[in-house]
Amino acid sequence: MTGQTHTRRVAAILCLIPAAYFLATAGYGLLNFADYASDTPRLIRYVVGPLGIVAILAIVAVFVEETNALVVGITATALLAALFVFESYMTYRVLPRQMGLVGAVDDGVSLERFRNAMPPAYTIKALNKERGVETLDRAVLASVPGEEVFLCSRGGAPVSYRADRFGFRNPVPAAAPPIDVLVLGDSFMEGICLDDGAHTVDQLRGSGLSVVNTASRGAGPLFELAVLGRYGPYFRPDVTLMVFFAGNDWENLLHETAFPWLAQAFEPDADFGPVEWTEDQLAETAEIVDTWWQGTAASTSELFQRRAVLRNFFALQQTASVLGLHYPKKTPQNPEYERTLRRAAEIVDGWDGRLVVAYVPPVARYGGMFDHKFVHEPLHRMVLEAAGAAGVPVVDLTGVFDAQPDPRALYAADSHFNPAGARLAAEIILDYLETSGMVPQ
Template identity: 25%
Template structure:
């Protein structure tokens, strides 16, 4: 009996020590400083409560102490057994495959690299998508590994906004089939003739949603607008954020001076803005309106992207032969202890990023002033997270506060805005608008966005043209 009493006392003391250690780590770790309410519960309240329970059990009867230990051990054991199963035995089938099978769509099992390599046998000028932030990340990695920054113009390190010109670009696969497009003369997702049009009604900037991920060309927003008679040039890229949108306007839109600039905002744009901030020279040059004339250096841009892409492909081949989902996930011990696989399965992300709303406001204000300088109009289009409509866990939809604050900033700047959230919310079957929680929109979703933009743009085209003509007459 004495041995039993000693053993359960030791277990309670060890449990209290572990919980207190976790709590101390959370308090001292800067990464937990921006947790939302869910993160606070998981990192602070649960270990703190368990520590209090273990300490209190030391002063209670042996029966209560043993019951408490058994309860905590059963819950913890269940979680770690589930983690072990997910890591070692569960076939990893991604959301694309699951959604496609449920909808009865065929699934292309190839990786993007395999698609690129097979396409190159027929079309040598085929590349995986690399624009804007993707270029910056790859360029930084090349620089860190001992190389030079791949694109320098007028003595400045610059980033590419478009991709390789007049090439076949392998985009993405979320429906079960890969999407590809032929880039225009400046590396954007447009038919090349748009740059020769006499009248440009609109220019669109945005991230992957503006680029058209991951639907066929005819279903993408810019192509739908062109199909309705709105002459549109698409300067979107992926991944990209607000600074990239502003840079695209400074480098390319100024030359065309469209009547309307369509700024597509998605709910992760401020996360991308935080990434863009890491490239200090790029940020400073963009925010102070110092374009470098990218439009005149497409040959250098093409060369730099080709070099980066080939390096990325070579590195990928050296580390693994395929991107296909593997049956076993080689998680580290720390990943296992932190239950990373369970958290990924549940989309349990609860860290609240340190959004720079002031920089966002300054960026949007700069864009608005630039567009007004040629008599144009800025239309800010807020695109909602697809998870909001597909009964995703609440922690995957807890960014409403960010969206609301962004829309308040837009309003304070006097910028016209279009919120797609209530439009989607009225749809009787949200599952038709996207493939799965966190995916891009389906063709139907993009169609609704395009129709909403068309209604917002068309009534103003004549007025804007008249304003510009009156300004010219004066």
């Protein structure tokens, strides 16, 4: 009898270990209900499924014959341990590649020539926050002019570009106005971790069009609207290409509307500020940038501060991605995107230009044992509907990317475009602009 009691106790403990993990998973989903449990796919994935496993293990621990319960407990605990072993392996593989985004370099590599510009992973919005900006005309909307910008590291060595007179990634000198295409976007269009000539905007430029790139890391739709308001009237492009990255632009917009100085871009008489940097902007930026470089910039510590590495590890994120079970947060409705597009269209109307949205799908849409494109479709649909309501045409990269034999082969390990992805994106965009008659063939 004592032996049976001991076996039952051990079986209960072994069943309790994985049950506790899945109970915590369901609890996290419920505590973050709007993000992870407010629609059927996420409710099943993050709450119902884990609670089902908890219920099965609890029944086994209490009601199943002790020897069989012990076998189930051992098996369940071993499977959970195996998942964490696999997660450790995947994290070990992925982390070194992600370290490139924060600019971690090999010992002995000097970063002195980059210290007058922002470190990798720091954004212009963060710079303005540090400066205490309250009005749009005082805001900085580009990198430091004329400085070498440290984009990332690749193989332990820096990848960089020299900013133009405005602070953007363009050949020097930049194209003279009026131009064919002005590109608004985030790190995808800035060309993170891609050399000059390999990123999407340079691929467009290679077609013979006069193109100006104003993209910068961390930019969202409202920030891009501010950039358009400041630089659009100067360059007077035939086409303004507003690139929407589905991985984070919707969330970026939610955060950007909380900045009073960015919200001023919606005002009909907004003062967007001068295209040239002022002495005050240069001096304030230099002081803040120097402080950043003296901190954890371009280090492993920066990676762990900026990415929830431990949380993602315990959530088995890499394993879930391999299985196709890592679902993004649910996308809430946001009427500000349509409002942003309408305001952008008003601005480009000032010089009889055209506004076009380019939709870029995230790598998270692809891969995994189980197809999960359906969880990305609500955002895809909302963007297309907002653009349609605003009367703005969309060049949608999703269809062509979906049709590739392996869409993941278009993305680098850091989830941005690799050269092949950048080239295909440029081909799709250029074909759309030419066939629609917006630019000369």
